[in-house]
Amino acid sequence: MKGSGLRTVVRKPTVNDIARVTGLSLATVDRVLNARPGVRNVTIAKVNQAIAELGYVRDTAAANLARKRLYRFLFIIPETANEFMVALDGEVAAQGAKLVHQRTILGRESVPPFDPRAMVDALDALDPESTDGVAVIGVETPAVRDAVKRTRAKGIAVVALVSDLPSSERDHFVGIDNIAAGRTAARLMGRFVRGQGRILVIAGSRLARDHLERRNGFDALMAAEYPNLEVLASIEGRDDPELIRKVLPEVFAAYPDLCGIYSSAAGNPGLIRFLEDSGPHPDLVVVAHELTPSSRIALQSGTFDAIINQDTGHIVRSATRLLKATVDRVPFDRTQERIRIDIYLRENQPHHEGGA
Amino acid sequence: MKGSGLRTVVRKPTVNDIARVTGLSLATVDRVLNARPGVRNVTIAKVNQAIAELGYVRDTAAANLARKRLYRFLFIIPETANEFMVALDGEVAAQGAKLVHQRTILGRESVPPFDPRAMVDALDALDPESTDGVAVIGVETPAVRDAVKRTRAKGIAVVALVSDLPSSERDHFVGIDNIAAGRTAARLMGRFVRGQGRILVIAGSRLARDHLERRNGFDALMAAEYPNLEVLASIEGRDDPELIRKVLPEVFAAYPDLCGIYSSAAGNPGLIRFLEDSGPHPDLVVVAHELTPSSRIALQSGTFDAIINQDTGHIVRSATRLLKATVDRVPFDRTQERIRIDIYLRENQPHHEGGA
DNA sequence: TTGAAAGCGATACCAG
DNA sequence: CTGGTATCGCTTTCAA
Numbered sequence: 015m016k017g018s019g020l021r022t023v024v025r026k027p028t029v030n031d032i033a034r035v036t037g038l039s040l041a042t043v044d045r046v047l048n049a050r051p052g053v054r055n056v057t058i059a060k061v062n063q064a065i066a067e068l069g070y071v072r073d074t075a076a077a078n079l080a081r082k083r084l085y086r087f088l089f090i091i092p093e094t095a096n097e098f099m100v101a102l103d104g105e106v107a108a109q110g111a112k113l114v115h116q117r118t119i120l121g122r123e124s125v126p127p128f129d130p131r132a133m134v135d136a137l138d139a140l141d142p143e144s145t146d147g148v149a150v151i152g153v154e155t156p157a158v159r160d161a162v163k164r165t166r167a168k169g170i171a172v173v174a175l176v177s178d179l180p181s182s183e184r185d186h187f188v189g190i191d192n193i194a195a196g197r198t199a200a201r202l203m204g205r206f207v208r209g210q211g212r213i214l215v216i217a218g219s220r221l222a223r224d225h226l227e228r229r230n231g232f233d234a235l236m237a238a239e240y241p242n243l244e245v246l247a248s249i250e251g252r253d254d255p256e257l258i259r260k261v262l263p264e265v266f267a268a269y270p271d272l273c274g275i276y277s278s279a280a281g282n283p284g285l286i287r288f289l290e291d292s293g294p295h296p297d298l299v300v301v302a303h304e305l306t307p308s309s310r311i312a313l314q315s316g317t318f319d320a321i322i323n324q325d326t327g328h329i330v331r332s333a334t335r336l337l338k339a340t341v342d343r344v345p346f347d348r349t350q351e352r353i354r355i356d357i358y359l360r361e362n363q364p365h366h367e368g369g370a
Numbered sequence: 371m372k373g374s375g376l377r378t379v380v381r382k383p384t385v386n387d388i389a390r391v392t393g394l395s396l397a398t399v400d401r402v403l404n405a406r407p408g409v410r411n412v413t414i415a416k417v418n419q420a421i422a423e424l425g426y427v428r429d430t431a432a433a434n435l436a437r438k439r440l441y442r443f444l445f446i447i448p449e450t451a452n453e454f455m456v457a458l459d460g461e462v463a464a465q466g467a468k469l470v471h472q473r474t475i476l477g478r479e480s481v482p483p484f485d486p487r488a489m490v491d492a493l494d495a496l497d498p499e500s501t502d503g504v505a506v507i508g509v510e511t512p513a514v515r516d517a518v519k520r521t522r523a524k525g526i527a528v529v530a531l532v533s534d535l536p537s538s539e540r541d542h543f544v545g546i547d548n549i550a551a552g553r554t555a556a557r558l559m560g561r562f563v564r565g566q567g568r569i570l571v572i573a574g575s576r577l578a579r580d581h582l583e584r585r586n587g588f589d590a591l592m593a594a595e596y597p598n599l600e601v602l603a604s605i606e607g608r609d610d611p612e613l614i615r616k617v618l619p620e621v622f623a624a625y626p627d628l629c630g631i632y633s634s635a636a637g638n639p640g641l642i643r644f645l646e647d648s649g650p651h652p653d654l655v656v657v658a659h660e661l662t663p664s665s666r667i668a669l670q671s672g673t674f675d676a677i678i679n680q681d682t683g684h685i686v687r688s689a690t691r692l693l694k695a696t697v698d699r700v701p702f703d704r705t706q707e708r709i710r711i712d713i714y715l716r717e718n719q720p721h722h723e724g725g726a
Numbered sequence: 727t728t729g730a731a732a733g734c735g736a737t738a739c740c741a742g
Numbered sequence: 743c744t745g746g747t748a749t750c751g752c753t754t755t756c757a758a
Contacts, residue, residue: 026470026471028734028735028736029735029736029737030735030736038744038745039744039745039746040736040737040745040746040747041737041738041739041744041745041746041747042743042744042745043736044736044737044738045743045744047736047737048737052743052744053743053744054743054744057743057744071471072735072736073435073471073734073735073736074471075431075432075434075435075472075735075736076435076734076735076736076737076750077735077736077737078431078736078750079429079431079432079435079734079735079736079737079749079750079751079752080735080736080737080738080749080750081736081737081738081750082737082749082750112703114382115382115427115429115430116431117431194717194718195718197717197718198715198717198718200717201715201716201717202715205561205562206561208564235717322718325710327705327706331706347468349683350683350687352720354681354710354712354718354720355718356710356712356713357712357713357714357715357718358713359554359557359558359713360557361550361553361554361556361557361591362550362551362553362554362678362710362711362713364708364710384750384751384752385751385752385753386751386752394728394729395728395729395730396729396730396731396751396752396753397728397729397730397731397753397754397755398727398728398729399752400752400753400754401727401728403752403753404753408727408728409727409728410727410728413727413728428751428752429750429751429752431751431752432734432750432751432752432753433751433752433753434734434752435734435735435736435750435751435752435753436733436734436751436752436753436754437734437752437753437754438734438753
């Protein structure tokens, strides 16, 4: 039995120690700590010297207390009825309720989906006086890209959620690697399907970068490794359950040898309803995205074979932490912020204990 | 565009407000807030009344500052060389380094693996004066169970890590549902294997509850749903790579129709070495546990087909949060603390960006 | 049983 | 350019 126990009782140095060591006042120490103007270079050097020697690290909690700091973050989420967005919005609301007690307030604002113009207006309306950071789910168009740049220029931190906006130079992206997610779906499809036949892909919007990336990843791996499975031209579900439900009968009629469906976007309830109404499909493999109330049931009953998920709770927590780290200009833990590409089968599905 | 913006600037009530409203002093308010003795019942009632009316919630950061609170937690981890334990230990070290700046110090202590006696001694040596909580990975024997009870009776919070100790009435369990993990492995095996044949299970120790549960879950699902696959009596790998490597040749010789291996414990490097030395096994499906440096490579190269993982970073963070919540007697977020049963295929494997 | 006042670590305002 | 001091929300002696 050995170990690096708990005996290291380290009285950490404070601003007072720095003041004492340098013979300066608290006020001056604070000035250099916060890079405020009006301090001679020699003095600055003296303080930094002491900081280095003492190994001083600011106590954020105390600083926030004194400063009465409030983190005001806004989540701009598409106003769609799909379960994933609803879940995400619910997480923002739920976590926001707790974060109030940690000097953080989360606001929510919804904009019409796939509407770059609305997103631009929402961003341009932001006031840095009342908003420290914003998390957006948007489509990557030049207008949006520029609006994000303007927002950051105003001094508001920006993270892209779910669908990346790399060209906008947002501070961070919080979401999964969608190309990898598409490849993962393809791998599951390839290994689960027996024999050969055709695969149907139900896509969402061609405007959304995440949907496109999934599709590309899926097609690439299927083509490379499962030549016996023919991937059909995808149908555009527009995340609309009713639309999806209505077009599926024709597809099934046209391709009797359909052996797999990859539902790469939203609108799963329509797919589920069709599959359950049209009797059991024992040899059909269905892989879908996002663990939601309806897809959960479909997975349980065997209508779906696998679900690829991104954890909405994690996404919201991560976005909040990253916005905080950005405005505080402090580093963050990469591994903690990496959103996993979750694979759920019936057996490893987390139990739903009430909650939103 | 609508939303519940950010305008709600809520000046939250403080102890001063309570004092003012009740006409009492800060000291008295503090006494009832912290359930300290020496306050008349009427006074207590008055304060509680005000708390309820104002909707007061204590500012933990300020309280900890004033109290100079330090959270001292100890992780007792088996002194095994296996990659999973090494990773876990590394996480404790890494997170501990950052947590110092958040009034939290994480200690580490190692004990001989599968040695109930050593664990009991380590627990009994704990002093509540210098330790607020402890996270243990241990085997569930009556002696350990009682030692955990004594530890809690001393006023030290206890969480079980990775392998549960339900009979000990530990405060929390941080880890996965291992029965479900076993079932998940079985499902992957059943869906990935083509045709029929025998399945080999490499087990760890019969003392470890987590290993047993995985085995039970695996067997149950295989028997119920894949009768065409015969699961052999498992071999005891004792988490020892060398031992595993040495016994495998006989197994392969004895069962030429081996079509799957479920490596349910540690010791993967031995399995990998054997598989790679004995030439390619195109039709052999291998499912193993824990994403580690060696299993990562095996997954990438195709030697392993799937890996079931529990995130060590998450486990350590969760254990720390739960210990904190326990000693502070405050609630926690169930969904955040649930450790997922991760499934990794080659395609959704997280990129390794340096780090431990 | 209750209150006054100092202090935790850091910030900010007002003088000098 | 630099220092003194009140303050943030809460805890903790020390007195009364």
